[in-house]
Amino acid sequence: MSRIKKFNLPDLGEGLTEGEILAWLVKVGDTIELNQPIVEVETAKAAVEIPAKWGGVVTRIFHEAGTVVEVGHPIIAIDTEPGSPLPDSPAPAPAAAPVSAPAPAAAPAADEAEAGLIGGPAPGGRTAVLVGYGPRTTSATRRPRIGTPTAPTTAATAPTPPPAATEVRPAEPVGPANGAVRTGPVLAKPPVRKLARDLGVDLAAVKGTGPSGSVTREDVHLAVAAPAQKPAPVAASPATAVFDASREQRIPIKGVRKLTAENMVASAFTAPHVTEFLTVDVTRTMKTLEKLRKRREFEGVRISPLLLVAKAVLLAVKRHPMVNSSWSGATGEIVVKDYVNLGIAAATERGLIVPNVKDAGRLTLRELAEALNELVRTAKSGKTPPADMSGGTLSITNVGVFGIDTGTPILPPGESAILAFGAIRPTPWVHKGKIRIREVTTLGLSFDHRIIDGELGSRFLRDIGSFLEDPEGTLLSWT
Amino acid sequence: MAKGESVAGSDIPAGGFVQLLTPDGERVDTVTTADGTTYSVDFTDEEYRGLYRDLVTVRRLDSEAVALQRQGELGIWASLLGQEAAQVGSGRALRPQDMAFPTYREHGVLYCRGIDPIMPFGLFRGVDQGGWDPNEFKFNTYTIVIGSQTLHATGYAMGVTMDGKTGSADGEAVIAYFGDGATSQGEVNESFVWSGVFNAPIVFFCQNNQYAISEPLERQTRVPLYRRAGGYGFPGIRVDGNDVLATYAVTRAALDNARNGQGPTLIEAYTYRMGAHTSSDDPTRYRIASEVEAWKAKDPISRLKAFLSKQKIAKKDFFAEVDAEANKQALDLRERVLAMPDPQPVTLFDNVYPNGSPEIDAQRTAFTEYQASFEGSAH
Numbered sequence: 001m002s003r004i005k006k007f008n009l010p011d012l013g014e015g016l017t018e019g020e021i022l023a024w025l026v027k028v029g030d031t032i033e034l035n036q037p038i039v040e041v042e043t044a045k046a047a048v049e050i051p052a053k054w055g056g057v058v059t060r061i062f063h064e065a066g067t068v069v070e071v072g073h074p075i076i077a078i079d080t081e082p083g084s085p086l087p088d089s090p091a092p093a094p095a096a097a098p099v100s101a102p103a104p105a106a107a108p109a110a111d112e113a114e115a116g117l118i119g120g121p122a123p124g125g126r127t128a129v130l131v132g133y134g135p136r137t138t139s140a141t142r143r144p145r146i147g148t149p150t151a152p153t154t155a156a157t158a159p160t161p162p163p164a165a166t167e168v169r170p171a172e173p174v175g176p177a178n179g180a181v182r183t184g185p186v187l188a189k190p191p192v193r194k195l196a197r198d199l200g201v202d203l204a205a206v207k208g209t210g211p212s213g214s215v216t217r218e219d220v221h222l223a224v225a226a227p228a229q230k231p232a233p234v235a236a237s238p239a240t241a242v243f244d245a246s247r248e249q250r251i252p253i254k255g256v257r258k259l260t261a262e263n264m265v266a267s268a269f270t271a272p273h274v275t276e277f278l279t280v281d282v283t284r285t286m287k288t289l290e291k292l293r294k295r296r297e298f299e300g301v302r303i304s305p306l307l308l309v310a311k312a313v314l315l316a317v318k319r320h321p322m323v324n325s326s327w328s329g330a331t332g333e334i335v336v337k338d339y340v341n342l343g344i345a346a347a348t349e350r351g352l353i354v355p356n357v358k359d360a361g362r363l364t365l366r367e368l369a370e371a372l373n374e375l376v377r378t379a380k381s382g383k384t385p386p387a388d389m390s391g392g393t394l395s396i397t398n399v400g401v402f403g404i405d406t407g408t409p410i411l412p413p414g415e416s417a418i419l420a421f422g423a424i425r426p427t428p429w430v431h432k433g434k435i436r437i438r439e440v441t442t443l444g445l446s447f448d449h450r451i452i453d454g455e456l457g458s459r460f461l462r463d464i465g466s467f468l469e470d471p472e473g474t475l476l477s478w479t
Numbered sequence: 480m481a482k483g484e485s486v487a488g489s490d491i492p493a494g495g496f497v498q499l500l501t502p503d504g505e506r507v508d509t510v511t512t513a514d515g516t517t518y519s520v521d522f523t524d525e526e527y528r529g530l531y532r533d534l535v536t537v538r539r540l541d542s543e544a545v546a547l548q549r550q551g552e553l554g555i556w557a558s559l560l561g562q563e564a565a566q567v568g569s570g571r572a573l574r575p576q577d578m579a580f581p582t583y584r585e586h587g588v589l590y591c592r593g594i595d596p597i598m599p600f601g602l603f604r605g606v607d608q609g610g611w612d613p614n615e616f617k618f619n620t621y622t623i624v625i626g627s628q629t630l631h632a633t634g635y636a637m638g639v640t641m642d643g644k645t646g647s648a649d650g651e652a653v654i655a656y657f658g659d660g661a662t663s664q665g666e667v668n669e670s671f672v673w674s675g676v677f678n679a680p681i682v683f684f685c686q687n688n689q690y691a692i693s694e695p696l697e698r699q700t701r702v703p704l705y706r707r708a709g710g711y712g713f714p715g716i717r718v719d720g721n722d723v724l725a726t727y728a729v730t731r732a733a734l735d736n737a738r739n740g741q742g743p744t745l746i747e748a749y750t751y752r753m754g755a756h757t758s759s760d761d762p763t764r765y766r767i768a769s770e771v772e773a774w775k776a777k778d779p780i781s782r783l784k785a786f787l788s789k790q791k792i793a794k795k796d797f798f799a800e801v802d803a804e805a806n807k808q809a810l811d812l813r814e815r816v817l818a819m820p821d822p823q824p825v826t827l828f829d830n831v832y833p834n835g836s837p838e839i840d841a842q843r844t845a846f847t848e849y850q851a852s853f854e855g856s857a858h
Contacts, residue, residue, distance in 0.1 A: 014554065046759070050549045
């Protein structure tokens with residue numbers, strides 16, 4: 001029927017609800033063939049390419065790369081008969097939108113997903129749900145029962161309670177809530193029934209807003225509160241009017257954000273943190289880096305100050321093994337590790353992750369440089385395997401890349417120390433008795449005070465600082 | 480043409496498996512294993528071309544299914560990409576009277592059994608139970624549960640024995656398909672025990688595609704899988720699963736042994752799953768690209784194509800015609816899949832009992848009335 005067809009994001013892997021557009025492989029105006037890859041989408045399970053469902057010309061792309069799209073929502077529109085003139089307003093529906101104009105509200109009816117296809121309307125007013133899009137949660141309208149009033153069917157799609165609950169009247173006879181019907185007994189779960197009984201609420205008189213018009217716990221509470229509130233013009237208050245919900249963005253807490261939050265809270269409230277700061281002159285570190293870059297052994301590998309900071313940490317750990325440990329409350333032990341799985345906090349598009357270089361103390365400097373580069377590259381591309389994120393023993397967070405002097409880092413769970421490495425700035429500094437412009441940075445070390453006393457933490461941080469002030473001399477005297 | 484050599488002290492030939500067609504398309508005349516068994520094939524040109532057509536067709540249909548899943552038309556799909564030779568070789572080795580028990584990935588064997596390729600799509604689209612008549616095609620319905628079909632196959636094989644249909648060249652044999660991961664399942668091991676002890680006329684055909692979803696082979700076994708058979712008292716053999724000729728030869732021999740009353744054989748078809756485990760899986764998270772590249776060089780189709788070209792058994796127009804025909808079938812399959820009707824909810828009650836039951840009939844009636852109580856219903 002309709003020649004401009006919208007393609008909705010399918011459920012790509014058994015019960016997924018959303019996917020992130022990673023990259024578009026086509027653009028508006030492109031001529032595409034059936035099954036030609038058009039877009040890369042990443043779901044919780046996999047990153048996959050989606051092949052075009054129809055050949056034709058791309059008339060609209062609904063979401064830019066980086067957008068998270070809910071399953072069942074359109075992502076691309078394709079004109080399946082390009083070249084032929086658009087039909088002059090076919091009988092019932094408004095004509096399809098002009099191809100050139102990607103109007104936001106393009107022709108609602110004509111370029112809907114076709115009737116009979118998944119996600120599209122099916123005969124009888126039902127939503128065709130085969131497989132692929134899963135049950136619709138947003139607009140699952142139910143066919144009304146024969147012989148019941150049909151007017152308020154839309155109520156089912158509006159789970160938001162009426163403003164200020166002024167519509168709830170316990171005493172009035174109940175109208176057909178939700179279009180699904182109150183001919184039989186009231187629908188409510190047993191705990192809700194008990195709640196209603198305890199509060200003296202007659203369930204039959206409560207308007208249900210739950211699935212199929214069932215009465216929810218909130219409905220019962222609302223029914224109790226309603227009589228008293230009746231005259232109160234809550235919604236009219238100017239304060240609430242200014243800060244209404246339309247000016248708030250609600251971001252679901254999930255994925256990396258959720259995990260990060262859980263880890264941070266767990267860490268902050270189990271390990272008593274202490275943070276110490278040290279400002280150091282790293283001019284010599286920068287010079288050493290220059291020398292390393294010119295050496296044959298480091299040909300082809302990117303070297304950054306982070307490399308020598310990592311080296312400093314690894315060498316300092318050798319001198320103070322106790323900092324590389326974890327608190328095992330369950331067994332009543334402190335586990336001191338002979339290996340350093342060096343975590344590097346990385347800001348990625350998906351949020352904070354802390355992958356680690358396994359047994360970093362055993363690597364040569366070049367190997368360490370390669371491992372760090374690889375770690376960061378993998379993290380940025382979002383392909384860090386779970387194994388790289390577990391088992392860290394000690395971490396570095398490089399806040400300097402954001403132009404920040406330092407911070408008080410929070411320990412990754414299970415680790416006892418984390419070093420924040422700030423921005424390196426040319427700074428007036430007393431050097432050999434005179435004020436000189438030197439390259440200076442600030443280090444911040446947080447440690448678990450259950451294991452590491454102030455003295456140990458200070459010595460550890462001081463050693464890192466010593467190394468960065470004079471890497472070559474320190475290396476020779478320590479080894 | 481090279482002659483395959485056997486390795487002393489081993490029951491499989493050099494290279495670790497029976498191979499009759501190298502990845503470069505060189506034909507190995509015969510392969511003799513240490514126990515003296517000789518494997519070879521003697522195909523006419525027409526038969527060679529037929530095998531090529533099978534391989535290309537099943538791959539093309541499979542790629543269409545993958546696309547349909549990505550387009551939201553199938554809930555899930557388990558691709559056979561890379562395993563075409565293992566499936567076509569063994570599928571064509573079956574004689575008409577032999578019974579096969581597949582997993583959910585045996586689309587190639589299904590094709591060889593003469594079943595309309597559309598048949599499994601109802602299951603993966605969620606509009607029917609994916610059923611066909613197993614007796615009509617001698618091909619059981621797809622089994623989703625890992626390894627359980629080996630027990631069904633063993634039971635069926637016992638039935639064949641009890642019916643007295645073994646012990647001759649035109650006897651019946653049974654083949655059970657499963658993967659490397661399934662070898663760790665209790666069911667598979669129980670089947671091995673039972674079949675070994677009772678000398679069941681069965682071939683256990685393991686497509687070792689190296690991964691049980693994300694779990695690599697070294698997490699399943701410390702010894703080559705085919706050697707497991709020794710512990711159960713029947714022979715095991717490894718075949719190059721990307722070599723359709725060797726797979727055919729080895730499977731045919733094992734089936735003939737079974738029908739002749741010689742008992743079970745375990746075949747390990749050494750192959751590689753080039754795609755994802757299913758459409759819900761992302762293999763790049765657990766496999767390295769270089770491994771996949773290495774297996775690409777062992778592709779089952781390109782080696783047969785190289786052989787056919789070198790031997791002048793087929794020319795360019797033949798290959799083009801096969802591609803075009805496979806493409807046509809794929810597009811036809813697409814159209815038919817898209818046209819699959821939604822089932823009526825009441826059909827839920829149809830296949831509960833063969834002859835109905837008063838209880839189910841009452842439920843059907845009540846449900847029909849309930850459906851009719853909605854406006855716009857067809858009833």
